[in-house]
Amino acid sequence: xxxxxxxxxxxxxxxxxxxxxxxxxxxxxxxxxxxxxxxxxxxxxxxxxxxxxxxxxxxxxxxxxxxxxxxxxxxxxxxxxxxxxxxxxxxxxxxxxxxxxxxxxxxxxxx
Amino acid sequence: xxxxxxxxxxxxxxxxxxxxxxxxxxxxxxxxxxxxxxxxxxxxxxxxxxxxxxxxxxxxxxxxxxxxxxxxxxxxxxxxxxxxxxxxxxxxxxxxxxxxxxxxxxxxxxxxxxxxx
Numbered sequence: 001x002x003x004x005x006x007x008x009x010x011x012x013x014x015x016x017x018x019x020x021x022x023x024x025x026x027x028x029x030x031x032x033x034x035x036x037x038x039x040x041x042x043x044x045x046x047x048x049x050x051x052x053x054x055x056x057x058x059x060x061x062x063x064x065x066x067x068x069x070x071x072x073x074x075x076x077x078x079x080x081x082x083x084x085x086x087x088x089x090x091x092x093x094x095x096x097x098x099x100x101x102x103x104x105x106x107x108x109x110x111x
Numbered sequence: 112x113x114x115x116x117x118x119x120x121x122x123x124x125x126x127x128x129x130x131x132x133x134x135x136x137x138x139x140x141x142x143x144x145x146x147x148x149x150x151x152x153x154x155x156x157x158x159x160x161x162x163x164x165x166x167x168x169x170x171x172x173x174x175x176x177x178x179x180x181x182x183x184x185x186x187x188x189x190x191x192x193x194x195x196x197x198x199x200x201x202x203x204x205x206x207x208x209x210x211x212x213x214x215x216x217x218x219x220x221x222x223x224x225x226x227x228x
Contacts, residue, residue: 032214043115043204043219044155087154093214097143099206101155 004088006105012082014111018075022088025069032093033064035073037084038104044087047073078109113139115207117220124195125228131191132223134205140185141207145217146178149202161188195227 005023012018024033034049048055048062050071055062061074075082087104091097114137124130134144144161159180160168167180179191188207192199202224206217 038155041202041222041224043117043206043221045219046216097208097215097217098145098157098160099217100157101147103154 004090004102006086006088006102008103009106009108011108011110012075012078014080014109015077018078018082018107018109020073020075020086020088020105020107021070022073023070024088024090027068027090028092030092031090033062033068033071034089034091034099035060035062036087036089036099036101037082037107038087039081039084044101047086078107080109080111083107083109113137113207113209113216113218115205115218115220117203117205117223119223120221121224121226123226123228126196127194129191129193130195130225131189132203132205132225134188134190134207134220136186136207136209136218139207139209141188141209142185143208144182144188145206145208146180146188146190147204147206149204149222155204158190163188192225195225197227200225200227 032049032051035047036044038044048060050062064071085104085106116135118133142163146158147155149155158173161180161182163182169175182188202222204222206219209216
């Protein structure tokens with residue numbers, strides 16, 4: 001799977017939007033962008049995924065640039081419970097089902 | 112989303128003993144499950160892919176004789192850490208692959224904290 005790069009950490013104020021960037025400049029045409037998060041001492045939780053169109057669900061929005069080399073996960077109204085490590089992963093759907101986790105980014109939501 | 116459970120949630124054992132960790136898909140059948148290991152302040156590292164009815168596929172550097180995986184049913188995979196040592200202390204996480212159209216999805220268990228004394 002293509003590698004992704006994310007900032008090491010980010011802080012956000014409670015109630016504000018949190019914009020989490022991810023670079024995936026070597027992404028292939030058949031690779032999707034997936035976002036997971038891991039709250040301390042828990043298993044990862046799926047957030048959202050997309051191929052090239054922007055996506056939105058009840059948890060977040062995913063904005064993918066037109067060239068697909070980067071994306072942004074948006075938590076519209078961050079809460080203290082959103083404090084977690086966020087992982088941006090690219091994978092081929094229908095290919096190897098392995099998920100390769102990078103270092104992720106620690107988001108801290110402050111009161 | 113689908114639910115995956117792990118048992119136990121934590122375990123403490125003496126060095127040299129074996130420990131079994133169970134991973135269950137509660138509301139779907141999973142031909143494929145994955146086992147990960149996570150050391151403190153590090154990311155998840157894939158250890159092996161567990162395939163129902165066949166041998167597991169181990170990632171490079173993972174000792175298959177030390178980390179025994181059995182996937183005897185479509186809802187249960189077990190990881191046995193044999194002759195555990197303190198360096199095996201870690202957070203072990205499983206995931207189960209739900210096969211669906213248009214794409215398969217992985218659902219993760221809550222993890223098992225292993226401490227080897």
